[in-house]
Amino acid sequence: MENLLIEHGLKATKGRMEVLRALQTATVPQSAEDLIEHIDSKVVSASSVYRILSELEHAGVVNKTVRQNAIATYDLTHNHQHFILCSHCGKMIPTDHCPIESFEKEVARKTGFKVTGHMVELVGICPNCQQALADQSRSHLCT
Ligand SMILES: [Zn+2]
Ligand SMILES: [Zn+2]
Numbered sequence: 001m002e003n004l005l006i007e008h009g010l011k012a013t014k015g016r017m018e019v020l021r022a023l024q025t026a027t028v029p030q031s032a033e034d035l036i037e038h039i040d041s042k043v044v045s046a047s048s049v050y051r052i053l054s055e056l057e058h059a060g061v062v063n064k065t066v067r068q069n070a071i072a073t074y075d076l077t078h079n080h081q082h083f084i085l086c087s088h089c090g091k092m093i094p095t096d097h098c099p100i101e102s103f104e105k106e107v108a109r110k111t112g113f114k115v116t117g118h119m120v121e122l123v124g125i126c127p128n129c130q131q132a133l134a135d136q137s138r139s140h141l142c143t
Contacts, residue, residue, distance in 0.1 A: 008059040015044040019052045020061070020076070028083060028092040029065060029073035068123050086126035088133075095122070
């Protein structure tokens with residue numbers, strides 16, 4: 001973690017290390033609010049989390065993604081992963097592989113671009129929400 005900061009030209013401060021630790025332990029991208037719940041508030045105050053996230057983003061250590069539910073989330077740049085997002089409750093689940101790599105190569109070959117990244121996000125309704133929606137429509141029928 002410390003090296004990750006130094007490689008990107010940042011000093012390894014306690015606050016940055018704490019934010020990275022919280023990102024590393026999470027299995028899905030975290031919003032600033034999620035991170036604030038998971039960091040040690042004695043090490044980093046809630047207000048510095050926003051500042052640290054933008055420093056890390058500018059240095060290329062973390063990726064900021066504005067999700068389809070308009071919430072900005074952060075994940076470590078070197079963790080390449082895709083997610084499916086529940087449009088109903090905002091829950092995110094990682095998918096187990098990246099389906100894009102061969103497509104990337106093909107596009108690079110056809111366009112002459114050097115492809116540096118991609119974003120893929122699946123959206124749907126999670127099993128819990130499907131159940132809740134089904135229950136809801138059933139109770140409407142009864143009344
Ligand atoms: Zn859901
Ligand atoms: Zn991918």
